[in-house]
Amino acid sequence: MPAPILVTGGCGFIGSNFIRLILETEPEVSLINLDQLTYAGNLANLTDVADNPRYRFVHGDIADRTVVRQLVQSGVSGIINFAAESHVDRSIQDSGPFIRTNIVGTQTLLDAAREFSVPRYLQVSTDEVYGSLGASGFFTEETPLAPNSPYSASKAAADLLVRAYVHTFNFPAVVTRCSNNYGPYQFPEKLIPLFITNLQRDESVPVYGDGQNVRDWIHVLDHARAIWAVYRQGRVGEVYNAGGHSEKTNLELTHLLLDILGKPKTLIKYVKDRPGHDRRYAIDTSKIEKELGWKPKVTFEQGLRDTVQWYLDHPDWIAGIRTGDYLKYYQKQYGQMAC
Numbered sequence: 001m002p003a004p005i006l007v008t009g010g011c012g013f014i015g016s017n018f019i020r021l022i023l024e025t026e027p028e029v030s031l032i033n034l035d036q037l038t039y040a041g042n043l044a045n046l047t048d049v050a051d052n053p054r055y056r057f058v059h060g061d062i063a064d065r066t067v068v069r070q071l072v073q074s075g076v077s078g079i080i081n082f083a084a085e086s087h088v089d090r091s092i093q094d095s096g097p098f099i100r101t102n103i104v105g106t107q108t109l110l111d112a113a114r115e116f117s118v119p120r121y122l123q124v125s126t127d128e129v130y131g132s133l134g135a136s137g138f139f140t141e142e143t144p145l146a147p148n149s150p151y152s153a154s155k156a157a158a159d160l161l162v163r164a165y166v167h168t169f170n171f172p173a174v175v176t177r178c179s180n181n182y183g184p185y186q187f188p189e190k191l192i193p194l195f196i197t198n199l200q201r202d203e204s205v206p207v208y209g210d211g212q213n214v215r216d217w218i219h220v221l222d223h224a225r226a227i228w229a230v231y232r233q234g235r236v237g238e239v240y241n242a243g244g245h246s247e248k249t250n251l252e253l254t255h256l257l258l259d260i261l262g263k264p265k266t267l268i269k270y271v272k273d274r275p276g277h278d279r280r281y282a283i284d285t286s287k288i289e290k291e292l293g294w295k296p297k298v299t300f301e302q303g304l305r306d307t308v309q310w311y312l313d314h315p316d317w318i319a320g321i322r323t324g325d326y327l328k329y330y331q332k333q334y335g336q337m338a339c
């Protein structure tokens with residue numbers, strides 16, 4: 001069995017779906033998951049694989065040089081960096097944790113990977129680094145970076161660090177930039193799980209501004225498959241966009257959720273817009289499709305129904321988050337949490 005791949009941020013939404021998928025589909029691969037268990041990290045996302053002999057959880061911070069060096073020195077065949085502060089609204093409240101985790105954390109991983117000659121590094125980035133589109137056009141890998149939120153600025157900074165390490169040190173990195181993900185285990189601060197869990201309780205859903213902002217939605221497993229394709233076959237130094245070809249205004253999406261859950265439109269509540277709110281994201285995925293043969297498989301209609309059903313089927317998972325029980329458990333297990 002080859003040395004394990006170090007996955008960071010694997011207790012979050014996308015990382016946990018990625019870990020489950022890889023353990024299921026790649027019998028020769030073993031994984032170490034380094035996660036700080038912030039408010040967004042949840043061990044309950046991976047209970048079903050916790051005892052898998054090809055999986056190991058390590059509690060720690062990607063910006064902690066000692067922890068990262070120790071792990072990387074112990075021998076890893078690659079690094080896939082999911083760990084991040086990921087919520088735009090939180091970055092508007094306080095950008096500090098975003099700078100530390102998203103930028104300093106990435107630098108710490110890059111330095112350790114260089115020091116111990118790790119042969120492969122994948123940076124999980126976002127389409128938000130490209131900024132905002134007008135009514136037409138798509139982000140390609142050549143679109144200039146123009147981040148508009150502290151979150152996207154910190155992700156763009158990390159991408160540029162990766163680029164610089166490739167250029168300066170011949171560092172073997174690849175970058176993925178994906179659109180908005182949805183699916184099981186997403187923390188209910190993001191639009192889809194927030195709206196589902198509010199509607200389940202007949203609570204209103206807060207639509208920012210006029211609700212006409214457009215996002216391109218992709219199922220999290222399609223994103224996980226894109227990351228794996230790029231990790232395995234992407235060309236060093238290259239960026240690969242991924243997206244779901246499912247552009248929806250926030251209002252269209254809200255109506256779909258109301259329909260699926262059989263709730264009235266009166267639950268829509270228009271609230272003050274997010275400052276600097278990006279108007280539209282849309283992705284040109286031709287590079288990853290042509291070069292790596294990747295395509296999204298999950299249709300938005302089916303994926304959204306399945307996602308709603310997942311939240312309906314997992315009241316304990318939601319209750320754990322709402323009551324904060326999972327954070328209390330970590331405090332007992334690991335000491336004070338950074339959240």
Ligand code: NAD
Nearest residue numbers: 009011012013014036037038040041061062083084086181
């Ligand atoms: P998430 O917020 O659900 O999970 C983040 C995870 O990182 C959590 O488990 C958290 O505990 C961990 N973490 C945070 N700071 C850490 C630190 N300093 N050290 C170790 N672990 C730390 O995020 P997500 O939605 O799963 O996103 C994962 C990655 O994908 C991020 O890099 C994000 O920028 C990127 N991305 C997300 C989306 C999306 O729609 N959610 C789209 C494109 C790209």
Ligand code: TYD
Nearest residue numbers: 088180189190191192206207208213215250
């Ligand atoms: P979000 O899920 O936070 O992802 P991102 O900001 O990274 O795209 O938001 C998706 C869209 O939904 C975005 O246009 C902001 C909007 N939104 C609301 O209208 N209400 C909400 O309560 C939230 C969380 C988001």
